[in-house]
Amino acid sequence: MHTTHSDTLPERGPTPAELDAIEVEMPVILAEVDLLDVRIAMLDRPLYPIDARRLRRAEHRLLVERARLVALVQAKRCQRAAHRADLPGGAA
Numbered sequence: 001m002h003t004t005h006s007d008t009l010p011e012r013g014p015t016p017a018e019l020d021a022i023e024v025e026m027p028v029i030l031a032e033v034d035l036l037d038v039r040i041a042m043l044d045r046p047l048y049p050i051d052a053r054r055l056r057r058a059e060h061r062l063l064v065e066r067a068r069l070v071a072l073v074q075a076k077r078c079q080r081a082a083h084r085a086d087l088p089g090g091a092a
Contacts, residue, residue: 028069031062 014022035058042051 031065
């Protein structure tokens with residue numbers, strides 16, 4: 001019987017940190033799925049003005065969610081940097 005590398009690894013699920021990262025990114029993922037749904041719907045029928053509006057709304061939602069995620073990540077980096085600076089021997 002032939003075994004692969006994955007056969008020898010123990011089964012493990014995502015770590016708590018990985019689950020937290022997925023939760024933080026979930027609004028972006030859902031916005032990407034919504035945009036994809038709009039684009040797929042536009043493939044198999046004639047385009048109507050409402051389609052352009054749906055596409056703009058889906059694109060806007062994705063941009064908003066990406067900006068929110070970037071701001072959140074940046075805020076966490078600033079908090080970590082401030083925390084390190086407060087520690088003895090930390091950066092000045």
